[in-house]
Amino acid sequence: RMEMGPEERAVDRLRDAEKAALRAKHLTQQLLTFARGGIPVKITASVDDFLTEVVDFALSGSNVTYKLVMPDKIWPVAADIGQISQVIDNLIINAAQAMPEGGAITVAVENVTVGDPAPLPLKKGKYVKLSVSDHGIGIKEEHLAKVFDPFFTTKQKGSGLGLTSAYSIVKNHDGLITVDSQLHQGTTFSIYLPASPGPVRKKGKSRKREFTPRTGKILIIDDEEVVRDVAGRYVRHIGYRPDLADGGKRGIALYETALKKGCPYDAVILDLTMPGGMGGKEVAKKIRAIDRQAKIIASSGYSTDPIMSKFKKFGFDGALAKPYRISELSEVLETVIGGKAVISKQ
Numbered sequence: 001r002m003e004m005g006p007e008e009r010a011v012d013r014l015r016d017a018e019k020a021a022l023r024a025k026h027l028t029q030q031l032l033t034f035a036r037g038g039i040p041v042k043i044t045a046s047v048d049d050f051l052t053e054v055v056d057f058a059l060s061g062s063n064v065t066y067k068l069v070m071p072d073k074i075w076p077v078a079a080d081i082g083q084i085s086q087v088i089d090n091l092i093i094n095a096a097q098a099m100p101e102g103g104a105i106t107v108a109v110e111n112v113t114v115g116d117p118a119p120l121p122l123k124k125g126k127y128v129k130l131s132v133s134d135h136g137i138g139i140k141e142e143h144l145a146k147v148f149d150p151f152f153t154t155k156q157k158g159s160g161l162g163l164t165s166a167y168s169i170v171k172n173h174d175g176l177i178t179v180d181s182q183l184h185q186g187t188t189f190s191i192y193l194p195a196s197p198g199p200v201r202k203k204g205k206s207r208k209r210e211f212t213p214r215t216g217k218i219l220i221i222d223d224e225e226v227v228r229d230v231a232g233r234y235v236r237h238i239g240y241r242p243d244l245a246d247g248g249k250r251g252i253a254l255y256e257t258a259l260k261k262g263c264p265y266d267a268v269i270l271d272l273t274m275p276g277g278m279g280g281k282e283v284a285k286k287i288r289a290i291d292r293q294a295k296i297i298a299s300s301g302y303s304t305d306p307i308m309s310k311f312k313k314f315g316f317d318g319a320l321a322k323p324y325r326i327s328e329l330s331e332v333l334e335t336v337i338g339g340k341a342v343i344s345k346q
């Protein structure tokens, strides 16, 4: 069992990353903000109001199932449901990826009272502990101390930001995330969230509405890997499910397949300048030819591009000037998916 505080190392690594890979200074700043998860907007919530929805969604279409162990009378927690859902989503996806052959994950919830002196680096008090256990590949001992570091990944296509953001979000909740792993046996990640003394906000329509519209699918087409990664992370963080395409051809193919399968994308974020491949305008045209209802957001690093200011005239539903912040992305997505046109202020 290990508890880690990678804050300093995190900043260091981000600095290295800036030198090595991120040409845009701005982007590092965004990553840092992102890695810290932003300030949580907490409400008093009951875990079972959102847990199954998040787990079901994270595992949909995979060969992994799950067992939920949750006794009655779990205390309510003070939490930002969007952020905590994001943490759970990350843990579940990691667990599923650790079991490429499939299998079952266990999701367990329990009440924990931390005494004085606390056996864990937590203040004395009541917590709800939520654990995700898999029987997957496990984590090598020398990697255990690194899993929360930004950009630490053993996956070919991993960003290594999933657990970093989980760590920051839980920390911003005055909670704790721990990991316990046995190579080739499996891994358990646990989060502790402070229990809330307040009454649970009534489960009802208004609450559902807050969360449900954020479960759409977004296609991100950008030839720059860093931008794709960050945009994908942002999109996931907000609650939407991202798919990434490194160019127009791949993007169009993904769009067509999704449409044929009856689960079309709710919106496309399309880079306008992709030298070498098909340009953004052409890609938009082709997507529109497949689906007249497609919602396409133009994204460009050149805010002077006439498409950015007159996106409607050019057949786009919105525009995002790069680099954009997560709040701008969220606003544009919600408005575009909701039907109105919007441009991000930059």
Ligand SMILES: Nc1ncnc2c1ncn2[C@@H]1O[C@H](COP(=O)(O)OP(=O)(O)OP(=O)(O)O)[C@@H](O)[C@H]1O
Pocket: 090, 094, 095, 098, 134, 136, 137, 138, 139, 147, 148, 152, 153, 154, 155, 157, 158, 159, 160, 161, 162, 163, 164, 187
């Ligand atoms: N359940 C798990 N079983 C085995 N290894 C894990 C598990 N969860 C995390 N890891 C290890 O920790 C690393 C970091 O995880 P993290 O979620 O931060 O990034 P990632 O999964 O590699 O990338 P991304 O989240 O962007 O897909 C992983 O690459 C993997 O080596």
Ligand SMILES: [Mg+2]
Pocket: 090, 093, 094, 162, 163
């Ligand atoms: Mg991950």
